[in-house]
Amino acid sequence: MIDETDRQIIRLLQGEIPLIPCPYAALAEKAGLSEAEFLDRLRRLKERGCLRRIGAVLQHRRAGFMANALCVWEVPAARVDAVGEAVSKEPTVSHCYDRETAPGWPYNFYAMLHAATRDECESIAARLSAENNLAAPRMFYSVREWKKASMKYYPGESQ
Amino acid sequence: MLTEFDKEVLNAIQEDLPLTPRPFAVLAERLHTSEETLLERLRALSGAGYLRRFGAFFQSEALGYQGTLIALKVAPESLPDAARAVNRYPGVTHNYERTGRYNLWFTLQAPDDATRRKILDEIAALPGVEALMDLRARKKYKVRVRFHLR
Structure with missing residues (x-):
């Protein structure tokens, strides 16, 4: 179900998403995949319920939630x-x-x-x-x- | 001090980042700004410590991991050492000292039952640990960490 390429993608995404115009292209390059293939894999991981979301979590105390x-x-x-x-x-x-x-x-x-x-x-x-x-x-x-x-x-x- | 625009940006990036080649351009359009301005603000907010993490969040069960919540009752003088010992396990993702009789609460992700039991046996045997409850999830209704700024 989850193959070695998926595992590699999951490992890469456990770090930070770079704040640049084409962040997925940069991550895809590290995975040795094309941007299109990388995005396609991400969509499938999301459809299968493995990926919840990509986005930010705030430092809640910094944001005033004390x-x-x-x-x-x-x-x-x-x-x-x-x-x-x-x-x-x-x-x-x-x-x-x-x-x-x-x-x-x-x-x-x-x-x-x-x-x-x-x-x-x-x-x-x-x-x-x-x-x-x-x-x-x-x-x-x-x-x-x-x-x-x-x-x-x-x-x-x-x- | 956060501007109104900063708050809009911080609220927007807690939503799903689109899975498209220029995701920030899509977000910028929603916020009526440019991709460049948005990225610039994001870098500044990140530098100022507002973002804990900007990345992917996975469904641990779908990846073959079992999660549990553990409550520990630890003698107050032993608490710092116990907390640091608990932190050393990579499967521990959240570890909080809380008010109440059970004063240290942590989550543990383990690849299987045997690993979970072994880790919990080790933690139960730490100096000062008086009680341990393994509060395994029967059903997950929500995991969505979102702090709406007004």
């Missing part, structure tokens, strides 16, 4: 898909998952919220809870970022 809360709720299995779809529509939510629980930890529904202040996070969480008929979530704020990196897929293979 309060970042991991919110966890208990959502019954029968309702979790509906709640998941509703909460995903909230633009300030970046990540939303149904997860396994653990002993003494009944929470299965997770959403990561980003706002300028903790008060703003609290009011978004309260609104999401009310809209979805849920009890208030437990909220855990980031106090220090120890690591934030993009995954390096297929390390150590011919690069």
